[in-house]
Amino acid sequence: MTINASGRSLTIPWGAVVLISVLAFADALFNYFWTGNGIHGTEGALLVVVSTLLMAVAAWLTGAHIVHGWLRTLLVALLVLDFIGTGLAAYLLEAWILLALDIAATVAWFATLAAPRMTSTAS
């Protein structure tokens, strides 16, 4: 089963990774600007804004098979590092929603490993 994103097809697990990463990015942005928390405007909050944005982009590039070969492999490796790093940062920032989204994205990424391999349907 696939879903279509911007003319590119994604499996549901990859679609979930992208969607959750986008949600994580939105949450990280909210944390950075909302003055009601203890981390707004901090370097750490900005770091996870960047890391979740990269996570979303990397997930889309990888899941939609826009990149191939060694670059795809590299992106997958970086994505895994991003999950770990963002999760650690979210834990230390005590940004619990972000941590939950990061874990969910990681679980969804593991699901991509179990899903049947498919070739890109990009035209």
Place this chain on the structure above:
Amino acid sequence: MSILRHTLITVPAIVLASLAFADDQPGSTASDGSQAWYTFAGQLNAQKYATAEQITPANVGQLRSAWEFHSGDVSDGKDPKGPKASDWGATPLFVNDTLYVSTVFDRIFALEPDTGKVKWSFDTHTKLVDPTQGELKNRGLSYWQSASPQAGQPCQKIVYLGTMDGKVFAVDADSGQACTGFAQNGVLDINQWNTVNAKWPLSILQPPTVYKNQLFIGWSGQDWTQAVQPPGSVFAVDAQSGKLNWKLDTIPPDLNPKTGTSNVWSSMSVDTQNNLLFMPISSPSPDYYGGDRTEEMPLSTSIAAVDPDTGKIKWSYQIVHHDIWDYDTNSAPVLFDLQQNGKTVPALIQSSKLGFFYVLNRLTGEPIFPIEEKAVPTDGVQGEQVAPKQPWPTVPEATVPDQFPGISWLADAMSLGACSRTMAGLKYEGRFTPPSTQGTLAYPATAGGVEWGGGAVDPTTNTYVVNSSSVAQIYRLIPRDEYQKINAGQNMEQKNANGYFAQEGAPYGFQLQTLLNSLGMPCWNGPYGTLSSYDLNTGKLNWREPFGQVQKWGFYMPPSWGSVTIGSPVITKTGVIFIGASMDSRVRAVDLKSGKVLWTSLVQAPAVAEPAIYTYKGKEYVVWAVGGNSILEPKVADQLVAYTLP
């Protein structure tokens, strides 16, 4: 050197006082009979103990913000044309059925205790120029109430505000109008008495202590800039007229050409039953070199008991001999009645930057628990004459260990071994290692131990609770010629920002650095802050827990690391400890029995003032002034926040 006690004039018979001796100062009770919070430390005995009973360990988790008040008096100091950074630690007063709070811009606000709405405000129109501290600081107000008020006359109840330029403003507590009968049109300038070694104006950060019909006024200055400075003095003035009743000099006058300070910059406490005023007296100038002031100065870095009517010393106890570490006695001694061998002993406990606790008979100054005179390192720099022994209390157990806790492997690894390399170049022989030209590891250091809030006592159980920091700093004396070269062309603020202190007139300048790696991580092992509970009847530790959290770049470090703290706890009758103090801008409620955190709330900056706790119209409130302190974080705020149960 034997125990130094300056004067023991009288040894009155021990009075069997009640367990929780009460203050009888007019105004110490609210109109509904509940407890007022009428001094910086809550009560004149500095116990910081709240008798309110609504909030308990079982329901404290339900606390919510009832109201907030923002005065607008806040500055981050970033505007070169604006005021310097603010440093607001003003515990509000609840008295006269009103909540009074002062600001760093030297204004007074009278607020409705249940809503935070302004009843009146008073602006001193003080120029926002800091003459001594590098920041705009304010730690609150004082209150006096006539024991026999004259009907229809103003200023039968007075609120006092001390300012950075050394003025005391007296304001009618009901109307907010200046009490023109006080000093000069309601303003007393203590700098009129700053006539000896007047290198800088005296500043008032800490609110004067009020007892009977007098104000006892200490001051702050700059004991790091010059060797010879204004000598420490405390002024007692009439509460209504501002007339000087007496002045206490803490340095023998013949030593004025050599030194100065030994001032009382922190709050004081009062034994109302035995008519004794207790002063925490700081170190002499210059802070870190004593080769030119080798004579006995028994009141320097001491606790002194004073007759409040005459200013005569009853007794004093020096906690550091020949202080060359800036170990100021920095908080009001906390008074309590100790139960020992079936007897009630009038006692006090003095916390310190050293993390030591001195438990003394408050009528005689005699130690109740053992204090050894212990041999300490004596190899100071050329010209220095280091005291060979220092008072060393063994009970209660110090909050700061005697030995440096070691280099943190994480901080060392993150700095590629820089922490270890720095440590290897430092001189360290345990507590009281003298400052040196190579650099001395000072542990504990001037940053504490326990800072100016001091601890709190539950007088029903004689449980003492205190927060403490574990900080390692580097003390480096720099020969004068070299110092001049390093700091050529820099003004005092630039020097201070780099940790340089001139000590002009002494053969050495000084550099103070905290032992951090290049990432700003502490090079030593934590915890960096703790909260401890002691049984004062036995001196035994009940529990000690890491307290607070360090926050760096937004990241919260593990709770087991604790946080450096400034600010003090308050204990309630129901067994809840309320405390801000932590670097992470959170205020907390802690279980008195176990030390476990029961409730936290995020505020806008570190809350370095202790909260005021009171009951008004049937509801209990816990109110914090949240202002920040640059020692902890470069975060400032003007938030006054009240919490209550739903």
